[in-house]
Amino acid sequence: MTQTTVTLPSRRTLTASAPRRLNLDNINPHVKAAKYAVRGELAVKAEEYRVKLSQGDKSLPFDSVIFANIGNPQQLDQKPISFFRQVLSLLENTTLLENPEALRTHFGYQQDVIDRAKALLADVQSVGAYSHSQGAPIIRDSVAKFIEERDGFPANPQDLYLTAGASSGVSTLLNIICDGPSAGVLVPIPQYPLYTATLSLLNAQCVPYNLEEDKAWGTDVNAIRESLAKAKAAGTDVRSIVVINPGNPTGASLSAEDIKSVLDLAAEEKLVVIADEVYQTNIFTGEFISFKKRLRQLQQEVPSKYDNVELVSLHSVSKGMVGECGHRGGYFELAGFDPEVAAQIYKYVSIMLCPPVIGQCLVELMVNPPKEGSPSHELYQKEYNGIRDGLRKRAFALYEAFQRMEGVECQEPQGAMYLFPTITLPAKAIEAAKAENRAADEFYCLALLDATGVCVVPGSGFGQKENTLHFRTTFLAPGTDWVERIVKFHSEFMAKYK
Amino acid sequence: MTQTTVTLPSRRTLTASAPRRLNLDNINPHVKAAKYAVRGELAVKAEEYRVKLSQGDKSLPFDSVIFANIGNPQQLDQKPISFFRQVLSLLENTTLLENPEALRTHFGYQQDVIDRAKALLADVQSVGAYSHSQGAPIIRDSVAKFIEERDGFPANPQDLYLTAGASSGVSTLLNIICDGPSAGVLVPIPQYPLYTATLSLLNAQCVPYNLEEDKAWGTDVNAIRESLAKAKAAGTDVRSIVVINPGNPTGASLSAEDIKSVLDLAAEEKLVVIADEVYQTNIFTGEFISFKKRLRQLQQEVPSKYDNVELVSLHSVSKGMVGECGHRGGYFELAGFDPEVAAQIYKYVSIMLCPPVIGQCLVELMVNPPKEGSPSHELYQKEYNGIRDGLRKRAFALYEAFQRMEGVECQEPQGAMYLFPTITLPAKAIEAAKAENRAADEFYCLALLDATGVCVVPGSGFGQKENTLHFRTTFLAPGTDWVERIVKFHSEFMAKYK
Structure with a gap:
């Protein structure tokens, strides 16, 4: 950096007391009214925990944050499909196409990868246009x-x-x-x-x-x-x-x-x-x-x-x-x-x-993935099936864990990337939530995050029938450790508010 | 394709006479009121001409369409900067990073390209997340x-x-x-x-x-x-x-x-x-x-x-x-x-x-482009300066052409990617526009497109003082042929409506 001798107070301090043109009471009221819990308070807190952990903070009762709040497969375990990314790399740097032999020998690019990139470029000219x-x-x-x-x-x-x-x-x-x-x-x-x-x-x-x-x-x-x-x-x-x-x-x-x-x-x-x-x-x-x-x-x-x-x-x-x-x-x-x-x-x-x-x-x-018989088809199919089978396995593992939990009921997994179990919480937990001016499911999810680092979204973020409580979790995170964290937390939470 | 024996009439025919829930009179009126000429009628027509030419149509009085209506450098002549695209190719296919030697030998990737890709990936994990x-x-x-x-x-x-x-x-x-x-x-x-x-x-x-x-x-x-x-x-x-x-x-x-x-x-x-x-x-x-x-x-x-x-x-x-x-x-x-x-x-x-x-x-x-002394810096600087000088050269070439044109006045190029000359049209041209229920500058720009294949945007698309007429053209297109097309058209247009 060329300069750091600036004496100006930081922006936040500077403007803290000044009257502003835009404030919460005069901006577009419809923006203010909009609710979007998927990236709301819980997600922000989870991100803060992640940063703390990455900075070596040892004060938290968990050693990783599990973002089960959002269907973000590649943030967790899922690898991108090779054929897709090979083609995209050629679209980004078209000079790679000048040496197909080296692409093949050193990086395993098949002819259909090269052909596809050329076909796309013939129409779009540049992905920068x-x-x-x-x-x-x-x-x-x-x-x-x-x-x-x-x-x-x-x-x-x-x-x-x-x-x-x-x-x-x-x-x-x-x-x-x-x-x-x-x-x-x-x-x-x-x-x-x-x-x-x-x-x-x-x-x-x-x-x-x-x-x-x-x-x-x-x-x-x-x-x-x-x-x-x-x-x-x-x-x-x-x-x-x-x-x-x-x-x-x-x-x-x-x-x-x-x-x-x-x-x-x-x-x-x-x-x-x-x-x-x-x-x-x-x-x-x-x-x-x-x-x-x-x-x-x-x-x-x-x-x-x-x-x-x-x-x-x-x-x-x-x-x-x-x-x-x-x-x-x-x-x-x-x-x-x-x-x-x-x-x-x-x-x-x-x-x-x-x-x-x-x-x-x-x-x-x-x-338009690689067709049967084309050089990239076998790898594509293997990767595709691997992801599909992994998702199914995790969905059912999570479902089975929910079946073990007191006061939790969950429909059998049918599709998508989520489970949305009902939770029945003790009256004392609901009172404790009320005392904090929070919805009971939000209270539960915050306690889950604070205790385990697992971030899920309260059912109130999606809407639910009156007097029911839920949360949404993805089943994308690998391993079973995080599922066990939820099971342990839940049993402690239920005991605490019994 | 697995089937083509469908007997259903095409969608457009099917629904042409059916009463619809949404129509021009009941959709969001603010969408209807919005105007966006940059991609409006002229741009649509220019695209139709481009498709015609690419299909071998010889009926048009020009052999290429020049999209001077929109600041889209890479659609025209501008090449992307190598450093940028090299890094992006690695972000898209991270397995390329497993063989840095081959990247260097066969494709000229410098160490700073590889380092940058790794630094970005350490934070974003995957560009697919x-x-x-x-x-x-x-x-x-x-x-x-x-x-x-x-x-x-x-x-x-x-x-x-x-x-x-x-x-x-x-x-x-x-x-x-x-x-x-x-x-x-x-x-x-x-x-x-x-x-x-x-x-x-x-x-x-x-x-x-x-x-x-x-x-x-x-x-x-x-x-x-x-x-x-x-x-x-x-x-x-x-x-x-x-x-x-x-x-x-x-x-x-x-x-x-x-x-x-x-x-x-x-x-x-x-x-x-x-x-x-x-x-x-x-x-x-x-x-x-x-x-x-x-x-x-x-x-x-x-x-x-x-x-x-x-x-x-x-x-x-x-x-x-x-x-x-x-x-x-x-x-x-x-x-x-x-x-x-x-x-x-x-x-x-x-x-x-x-x-x-x-x-x-x-x-x-x-x-954060390559710094002086880093391996990719020289090429980066050369490419950057080449683009900058080319833009300046074309801006002034176009400006000079406008100075040769009767009834056209243009400010000297200072910045951005556009010139916005004033045009003074003969009364007969303004009447002819009125007869077609068009703004006079739109009439002029349509005539220009039909005659030359050069697509510019009428000043009315940007707003202009009453009783003035303009058009906006980028100076991105390479060569001078298209500029001469404009000069020739303009002189014929002025003669026609004199």
Whole structure:
């Protein structure tokens, strides 16, 4: 550094007493109202503990922080898939392509890696250049082919919008759909809080519908109808319904019949369906059926009834066996939308210019992995299956641990990356929480973090039925030590407040 | 593809006549109202021409499309800087690090490339993992050091927020600042339309202040005071002022005195200053002075007067000699903000989880390039200077061409990546535009595109004084052929409508 002789007091001191233009009482009230627990107080505290430990602090009662609060596979144990990263390395430094022989000999790059990088570069020119605001054409073509193969129905690249992760896609869509304070969107409870937070920012109405915990967190269309009727009676203009399949935080995976019942409702009530399908490959039970496929089937089977259904489906590179959340890649597909509305979506996304191009390329690799017979296929398949099997193993290990814990009930793992157990806490614990002006599940999760370094998210961060308590934990962290930490903590906590 | 026997009519046909839930009249009206010409009709048409040409179409009167509408250096001629891309390739495929000898021998990777990749990975773990929502700590540390060296005043990593390009930072800040329809933000005219578009989305007031074309597009604080008084009288709660320095689309570079006059106004009128400094290294005349430096100088010189100034400064990897817009990297620095407001900004950005991690790493490389004496320094400096000199050369070549054109006046290039000439069109051309229900400058730019394949943006897309016409062109495209295309078109256009 060239200078350090500055005598100016630090910024924080300088301004501590000065009156400011912006304060908590005059900023955008909708930002203030938004809640997002996944990265809230607990996550901040966990990060502080991590920093302390990394600085050699020995005062904490644990020697590592386990971030089980967020689906961040590569922060924990998950290795990236080699084929993906080999191609990305070539896209970042195209001069590597000038010596394919050395790439092969010293680094094991196969010909299909090199070919793929060249094919992508032929379209995007440079990953440092802005692309088309909807995403590079070659990548949208690959996504369309992927959807066609997955569903058995046509997909049109013009209906695809690449995004900086699914979150940014959800934000775009809710920004288009919500026209003011009376606009409402049906959101499952519990839900991933992106939905409620974004609706808060837009000053629109979240119309909650409860999932059925005792039916493996299933979606009950009668519960939806009830919420809808209530919201309508209260003057809310309900425009859309969000379905997260497989569920977050619940892990539930919807059947063909469940999906049909949502589409029936959408057709009857004219609701735009937002299908959050980012966990589509994280399935332990049954098979994933996309909303798009089901819609097209129904449109074939029953003429006219479903013609007016507007559906948007989201996917992402962050989850599944890809787990590349730091790259912020994803897409959404519109079906049945008015072309004029689609044009407005294009304008809206163009204001932010384009999604990250390297993330777009990763979307292409995800939807178009090495085919059987191609040189990289065997390694790809081995890595992919290894990740899938590891996730399943950990999910069930955690599930079994929960079964051993007093007052904890958990649905069998079906999909996604999370378990969402119910906890029944002693009255004294609930009183102690109240004395600290905290929700009881938050109180429990904070105590868990302080005692064990394991960071989970209280159920109140996702919404839960009144008088129930939960927490969400990922099953991404390796080993079983951290699971045992939870078991031990829980038994001590229950004893303390008995 | 596994199936193609689908008999379903195409989506577009299927739904063309069906009544839809969402249409142009009931979506978010603020999205509908937003204007963003940089990627509007002209850009869409230019892309269509590009596709036609790439498919071998010979019917067009030109053989290439020149995208001079957007500052997208690597789409045109600019090569990425080797050091940056070498490091990024290692971050994407960390197994390359296992054979440093082969990296050196076959690909010319120097030791500092390898060391930097390792240092970044020690903090971010994987570029596929979510980072801290404000950005990875190691990267914010580097940015703080860069600001300290640039300005000679301290910077605090806690005040830094990494972003997905500066655009996303601007969006965040305006979302915090604007609390409803009466909130106003002073915006220079002409301006980069991100500002007006985002204010439209927020249903807040754009309070325009004119830049002085005849004083090299300077910022006149009296013009600002006038606009401010008018807006206040109309009941607008003016909260903030945007300054783009160096200017976009004008290229103007502000003097220390100009900056002081804006800060004086901000102190007196309690305005949050948004300093868009993404072109800080694109300077042809004089030197870049940051708002932060000037503020800290004034705070030292004049006790108390400037204590309450809230400033946020933005920077990006997209422009300068870096030109990596496709990577979507940037940051903003808060100075003088209320910590409670900063906490709300953190919550807001955390809803989108984190900016792209590879883009964050590129920010680190931009602010911390190879130092003198390090193995990669010489090549870095050579590439950097080559880009800088090329930009200057092209800027002046274009400027000289404009001087040869009848009815075109242009300020001498000072900075940024754009020229923004005035055009004086014959009355008949203005009538012909009116007949097509178009602004005259848009009419001119469309005619230019149709005749030459050169895509520029009409001045109306940025705002301009009444009864003046302009267009914005980048000077990024290589060669002089395209400049001559403009000269020839212009003379024919003027003759046609004389």
